[in-house]
Amino acid sequence: MPFFCGHHLMDALLSSLSFVTLYGLSYGVVLFTISIGLVVTMGLMRVINMAHGAFAALGGYVAVSLMNAYSVPFAIAVPVAVIAVALFGVVIERLFYAHIYTASELDQVLLTVGLAYVAVAGLNLAFGPNVFPGQLPRLLTANVDIGIRTFQVYRLFLIAVGLLLVLVLWYVFDRTSFGARLRAAVDNRTMAQAIGIDVPKLFSLVFSVGCGLAALGGAIGYAILPLEPLYPFKYLVLVLIVVSLTGFGNIKPSVWVAIFVGVIDTACRLLFPSAGAFIIYAILIGLIIHKHAGFLSRRSSS
């Protein structure tokens, strides 16, 4: 019978704790990067976009195929993919989304699910039905000892990207005139229009940024969320949960929500491997109902 002295137990605990923190954080960052684009576009345009995951997948596929086929370095492939998907997003926005901003929720869901299906079929046609393998640069696959245990540099890289992204987003939304116009339009679209903000142009621009962010998530996260044709649907539920817990257009809480989701999911998978993903779903359902229904019932009874 193994004898756990306090020292060993402490070590094991610290080791698990740091694992959950680091893996959860880095996973949360990828979720955040993909979700934040959707939080902003849904907040501004009030459109339920089930095809958002497709833009993340596209970002990942573009980046990895640039690296695989043309030996483009990771550091260049990722920004190229982000810009390409952002530009592609404008085209899609003008062609499809611009027509459904005032449609019913159901129509929005149907059209965007349709787009996601087309994306899945397209990815399969272009890249085949299996997981699309991509190598991380050697620098990122190296291990680093942070005292308690060793980790891949990749995990730390993701967290750094997340921090940087939060800073950039904070600066753009809180400190620039673009951010001010955007917040005005999220708060009150009619009013924004009345004070001379070109809303359709803003929509295109923001949609493009949202797609770019999704692409960034897909492109830096492919070692965590493997690329495959069904990618647009596979991670959609998690991303949409982050969005519905965050609420429309709230950028700040989305950081915490995404990281919370990432950490909890990682912790559950580690602590209760047999329970699988559904603990996180159960917690989230509870939270969503608490948040929205609590609000609704207070409103209706008062």
Place this chain on the structure above:
Amino acid sequence: MTARSELLERHSYNPIEALYWLLLIGTFFAFPNYLSIATTVVIMALFALSLDLVLGFAGIVTLGHAAYFGIGAYTAALLASGGWREPIIDAVLAGLASAGLALMIGPALLLLDGLPLIMVTMAVSAILFEAANKASWLTGGDDGLRDFSFLPVFGLFPWSVYGQTSYLYALGWLALLFVLVRRVVSSPFGVALQGIRENRARMRLIGSPVIGHLVRAYTLSAFMAGIAGAVHAQTNKFVSLEVLGIDTSVDVVVMLVLGGIGRLYGALIGAPIYILVKHFAAEWNPYHWMFIIGALLIVAVRFGYGGLLGILGRIEAWFARARGTRKP
């Protein structure tokens, strides 16, 4: 005064409806080699009809209705494995199991609408999928359940190899539950559902128990979806995780959209179109099939409001105008 209230006339039958049912019966004699796919059509029509009750008539947008189909399918299969092999009671019990879950989660779930509602319905079915996947001692996990069989229907009709019994059995359930749904949507309760769909806040202010009505519709719908799932299990003698999958939830929404949402025959017409197209396209390549559904959805939203029945209705209205008469 020739105009009538469509909403208050839903109970009256139109002679043209007989044609639809005659076609289904005719299929039995005309295409004896295709009864297996015809059975699938009938089952999915029943599932789509259950969805229409909530999505079309009560305006509850759900992307997780497979939860109830799946529970019905697994319940039916497990009951049979456990020794209860009488098919009709088995199906009813499966429906009750689904209805039980709906009744449990409905009161909280139906307080939501919009994106949170869609999310929670998806998450609930995702949980069930995960649970069924993990509980392989019960559900067979990835391998599914297959070692079960049923007694003859009414003790008289054994389950034949060519699927005659399966087809007629499924058709019987569809006809029975269609009559039920028709009664429900034509009732004062059905009219109230329509009111909730139009303006939920106003319904509350005329004193309507909105959540109660929605829970009742949702539970009835789950019951029907459960029966559809049970019939699926009984006629295929096989249940796999697919019955709980998000694809199944989306498929059934697409069927309804293609046929026409909120119309009694929308589900019944959408299902055959969808399944026949899928059957032939999927033999070609399953991913190409996804392209076709995607394109159909985009076209349906952009141009084909009201599905096939909506388009037919508009053509009919156009002819009526062209004749210079008002549509009665």
Place this chain on the structure above:
Amino acid sequence: MTAALETFDLCKTFGALKVVDRVSLRLPQGARHALIGPNGAGKTTLVQLLSGVLRADSGRILLAGADITTSSQQRRVKQGLVRTFQVTNLFRGLSVLENVFLAVSERQGASRQMFAAAGRRRDLIERAEAIIEQLGLAGDRHRRISEIAYGQQRLVEIAVALSLDPKVLLLDEPAAGIPSRETSLLLDAVERLPPDIAILMIEHDMHVVRRFAREVSVLVGGRILMTGLPHEVMSSQEVHSVYLGQAGQKRFTAGVPHV
């Protein structure tokens, strides 16, 4: 005799602002009471307190003697306190008959019936049609709300409210936003409402008030300035100076029924 609707010292404060300040009103059965007051007097807030959208900070509301101060909106409707809306709030995709049917069916407790055909409930349909007839909407009963004129939508609002068998009816600016020709149709309809219902009308338009009210209360700064017969109120110097000011003088003296 118990009043149909009675309030005692009703108060509502938003932050530092007393919007409704110790309002006491009494509507006997069959009352035709108008509540007037300048913008910002607290009329809307008072309607929201009465109908249950907002809760009073203090004071009591009695409906036929029963305390409803803390009841929900739904509960009040069930007990017979029904309102119409300033901006029409109807089932726009449904016809006039269907709108009224919904309310009748709910009131008669039929909406839980899941298996009987609504179209065969002649009793409900006839009741709905009688109410529609009463409001002069019979010719349009099969038209959708979105297809009829705004003035008619107002009438449908009243028809829906009537279907709920009110003991007390709150008409929240029923004439707002409709052309004057339709206003007189609306007032004709209001005059034909069952005499035993107590009606409280919140209204700006003095022509409407003169024609409708048997009693008028003036609300200023959240308080009842005075309550009295229409001509008393309208000739009161105090009301003129405090409420009407210069511009109001014109509106008041011009208040000759123009029908």
